Amino acid sequence: MNRFLPGASHLQNLHPLFVHFPIAFLYGAGLLYLLASIKTRASEPLKWSAFWMLMLGAIGVAASVATGLYAEPGVMVAQSVRDQLLKHHKHLMLTASAVTGVVTIWALAARPMPSRGRYVFLAALLAVMVLIAAGADFGGRMVYDYNAGGAACPQPIECSK
DSSP states (O other), X not given: OTTTOGGGGGOSSSHHHHTHHHHHHHHHHHHHHHHHHHOOTTHHHHHHHHHHHHHHHHHXXXXXXXXXXXXXXXXXXXXXXXXXXIHXXXXXXXXXXXXXXXXXXXXXXXXXXXXTTHHHHHHHHHHHHHHHHHHHHHHHHHHHHHOTTSOSSOSOOOOOO
């Protein structure tokens, strides 16, 4: 791994290598599904592009959840950081993952985009995006405020905010 991804050797776990893909794919899917619902002309290619972005996002979510749950016990942060940040990050992201699962199954059943309940479908995607933003904020605080992602400074750092 050092030869191909030398920066990865500084990571405590592989979770950070996976989390950004589902964020990008799911936000892209939400945007394209919204555009497809607004535009009546040429909406079919948008729907299919959104569908495949959602599928890739769902695969990325599975990898992110798996690596996150596997990494959780070994993350070198103080108990105060676990209580005030990690717990909330985990709950928000697991909720976002569950809603992503529901939306993905719905899209698979009504390829490429549900016509019945379309606005509920879009609202669920918006909810996923809001949950991801909130969960990512907690994750980012752990990484950048408390060095949860690497070995840049001594561990553990106590939660101060």
